[in-house]
Amino acid sequence: MGLPSAASGDARVEAAGQAAAAPLPRFLADVYEDLSRCNKCSLCQAVCPTYQVNPVEWETARGRVALIRDAIEGRLELREIADGPLSTCLTCDNCVAACPPRVPTAQIVSRARQELHEQEGYPRGQRWLLRTVLPRPGGTRTLHRLSRAAQVTGLHAAARRLRITRLMGTVGAMAERVGPLPRRRADQRIAGLPAVTPPVRGRLGFLLCCYQNLVAPEATEAAMRVLLANGFELEVPRLGCFGLPAQSLGDGRAVREMAGRTVSALTGLGVDGLVSDVASCAAHVRRYGGILGGDPELGDAARRVADATDLASVHLERVGWRAPLGPLPWHVTIDEPCSLPLEGPSRRVASALLSRIPELRITPLHEAAMCCGGPGSYATSQPGHSDAILARKFENVVATGAGVLVTENVSCLVQLRAGARWHAPGVRVMHLMEVLDAAIAAAPAG
Ligand code: SF4
Ligand code: SF4
Numbered sequence: 001m002g003l004p005s006a007a008s009g010d011a012r013v014e015a016a017g018q019a020a021a022a023p024l025p026r027f028l029a030d031v032y033e034d035l036s037r038c039n040k041c042s043l044c045q046a047v048c049p050t051y052q053v054n055p056v057e058w059e060t061a062r063g064r065v066a067l068i069r070d071a072i073e074g075r076l077e078l079r080e081i082a083d084g085p086l087s088t089c090l091t092c093d094n095c096v097a098a099c100p101p102r103v104p105t106a107q108i109v110s111r112a113r114q115e116l117h118e119q120e121g122y123p124r125g126q127r128w129l130l131r132t133v134l135p136r137p138g139g140t141r142t143l144h145r146l147s148r149a150a151q152v153t154g155l156h157a158a159a160r161r162l163r164i165t166r167l168m169g170t171v172g173a174m175a176e177r178v179g180p181l182p183r184r185r186a187d188q189r190i191a192g193l194p195a196v197t198p199p200v201r202g203r204l205g206f207l208l209c210c211y212q213n214l215v216a217p218e219a220t221e222a223a224m225r226v227l228l229a230n231g232f233e234l235e236v237p238r239l240g241c242f243g244l245p246a247q248s249l250g251d252g253r254a255v256r257e258m259a260g261r262t263v264s265a266l267t268g269l270g271v272d273g274l275v276s277d278v279a280s281c282a283a284h285v286r287r288y289g290g291i292l293g294g295d296p297e298l299g300d301a302a303r304r305v306a307d308a309t310d311l312a313s314v315h316l317e318r319v320g321w322r323a324p325l326g327p328l329p330w331h332v333t334i335d336e337p338c339s340l341p342l343e344g345p346s347r348r349v350a351s352a353l354l355s356r357i358p359e360l361r362i363t364p365l366h367e368a369a370m371c372c373g374g375p376g377s378y379a380t381s382q383p384g385h386s387d388a389i390l391a392r393k394f395e396n397v398v399a400t401g402a403g404v405l406v407t408e409n410v411s412c413l414v415q416l417r418a419g420a421r422w423h424a425p426g427v428r429v430m431h432l433m434e435v436l437d438a439a440i441a442a443a444p445a446g
Contacts, residue, residue, distance in 0.1 A: 025072045027115050031108045032072060035065045037101040044095035044105070049371045050088050053388035058085045061095035061105040068112045078116040086112055088385055090378060091248060092338040092371035113250030122251060130254040134241035135261055140210040141185065186213045186220035190236060193224055197323065201231040202272040207285065207309070209278040210241045212410035219413065219431035223277035223312050226436050229323035230316055235271050243291075244284040248376040259291045263302045274309040277433055279409040280339035280375070282311040311340075313408060313432055317349045326442025327359040332435065333402035334362065335393070335416065336369045337409035350408060350432050357439040363400040367393070374415020390415060394423035408432040 025032040044061035045051055057063040064085045071078045078086070091106035099105075133139035187208060204227065212220050224234055243258030262285070266274065276282040286309050292302035310318070332354065340346045347369070354362055373379060373389030393416070397405055405420065405427050407413055416429045 023073045026074055028068070028072050028108075028111055031104075031111050032069075034104055035069050035072075035108050038062060038065045038103045039101060040066075041100065043098045043100065047094045047098045047370070049090060049092065049094065049373065049389045049392075050385055052392065053385055054088070059088065061099065061103065064089055064109060065103060065105055068108055071112070078112060078119065082116055086116065088382055090338070090371045090373070090375055090389075092375065093342060094338065094370055097342045097369070110247060110250055114252045115250075117250050118252075126249060127251065127254075130246045130249065130251050131257065134210065134245060135254070135258050137238045137240050139240060140214055141187075143214070181214055182217050184217065186217035186224075187236070189217060189221050190224070193221070194228060196228045196233050197231055199231060200233055201319070201322075203233040203235060203270070204315075205266065205269050205271040205274040206234045206236045207242065207274055207276040207281060208236055208239065209276065209281045209410055210239075212278055212413075216410055216413050216431065219410075219434055220277060222431065222437035223433035226316070226323070226433050226440065227275065227312060229440050231322055235269060237265055237269060239265055242281050242285055244280055245376055247284060255291060256295075259288050259302065260295070260298055263288060263292065263298050263305050266305050267301050273315065274305065275312040275315050276309065277312045277408065277431070279311055279337035280411065282309055282314075283339040283341070285309045311346065311349075311408070313349045313353055314346050317345075317352055321353065321356060323440050324443040325357050325436075325439040326444060328357050328435070328439050328442060329359045330404050330435075331361045331363065331402045332404040332406050333365040333397060333400040334368060334406045334432075335365055335372060335397075335412060337407060337412050338369070338371045338375065339409060350406060353432065353436060354406070357435070360435075360439070363402050365400055365405075366396045372412050372415045372419070374411045374418075376411060379415055379418070386415070390419040391423060394419045394427075397427060398424050403427060404435065405429045406432050406435055 038061075040062055042060070042062055048060050051059040058067060058081075067076070067081045067085050068078075070076050071081065086109060089106070089109040091110055093104075093106045095105050096102060133143070206224060206227070208220065224236075227234060239262055241258055242262050243255045246252075246254035246258060274285070276285065286306050289299075289303040289306040292298045295302065334350050334354070336347060336350075351362060354360055370393070371389065372393045373386040379386040379390075397419075403426065405416055407416060407429065408431055413429060413431060420427045420429050
């Protein structure tokens with residue numbers, strides 16, 4: 001690939017350091033100190049999913065950080081590491097969990113992608129999607145109507161047969177991976193939800209993920225039923241995308257715009273808290289204080305929104321589960337979304353909630369915290385890496401012997417369902433809330 005060697009870059013830095021003071025960063029000054037903490041211990045190597053499928057130095061956090069540092073200090077240009085070190089990183093944070101000085105590699109890579117786009121301009125199609133379609137509440141709903149029309153008229157099937165989807169770049173590849181969209185979105189199913197189970201414990205704002213709304217509405221519907229059964233009234237504000245795709249693709253302006261729109265729409269909502277059933281959305285909204293903290297108009301409101309937001313499962317475990325659960329004689333294993341906080345109780349919540357279900361058997365999944373290869377558009381932009389990482393994930397899933405694989409993030413749901421189709425057709429992939437919803441339905445009446 002002709003990439004500069006990270007190791008040779010480090011050697012040059014050390015040699016230069018003996019003769020002169022360290023150079024001033026040319027850009028990315030906000031992450032320069034963070035990346036300077038890398039002590040080259042290599043503990044990140046064994047836990048990086050991309051290094052496992054392509055064992056070369058630049059696939060590790062250490063290699064990526066060294067190359068970005070070389071670019072910041074002027075020994076190479078970011079363009080030279082765009083295809084490879086910058087593009088194959090999953091921004092999964094798996095390395096951060098293993099890194100003694102906690103070098104935030106995912107954040108550094110995201111900032112480097114953003115800097116590269118600022119230097120070279122944003123791809124037009126991506127800019128249109130992130131700045132025009134996704135921020136609007138109706139944007140993805142229009143996409144749903146167009147996709148459904150293509151499915152119903154047979155256009156989608158014809159495009160697949162003729163391999164036209166393969167020529168449509170990222171959009172076509174995503175359509176291939178997601179498969180046929182459900183007929184009704186989650187926001188269209190709300191009217192059919194049951195009433196809240198009294199006594200009412202509070203009123204929550206439900207943050208509807210624009211992507212899950214389209215591709216896995218049954219999971220969102222299940223999450224709402226579970227919250228209602230536990231005594232929480234729900235308010236579902238009409239929102240656009242919260243901004244995570246823009247964060248992963250490095251469009252800082254779109255990140256701030258989407259965060260600002262969301263905060264403005266949520267201000268004055270009159271609820272006791274905000275919940276999301278998508279781990280990556282909840283994690284992203286919880287970063288709003290950092291994204292908009294300096295904004296004189298929205299800073300305080302952004303911090304309030306961030307502090308009020310929780311993953312639905314974490315909220316239920318914190319306030320206490322109440323709905324009766326019936327027996328489910330299922331054998332399940334749990335995959336952990338990378339977007340859950342690295343440490344702390346959230347990583348154990350899914351297991352704690354499922355342990356309440358009578359007759360349910362849980363087998364721990366080896367490398368459960370390792371990314372499945374499906375964040376954002378990674379599966380379509382890096383199909384080779386994504387498929388290899390997914391195959392490794394399913395070797396571990398099959399080894400458990402479980403018939404149900406549980407997750408609580410939409411990208412994981414889509415990726416793992418594709419993995420089950422290819423590697424383990426007998427394994428059903430379910431959102432955590434779908435399993436809990438099934439157990440509530442199985443509870444004896446009365
Ligand atoms: S674990 Fe952290 S400090 Fe060690 S080499 Fe990797 S990034 Fe650097
Ligand atoms: S963020 Fe994930 S893919 Fe990127 S270097 Fe760290 S472990 Fe590897």
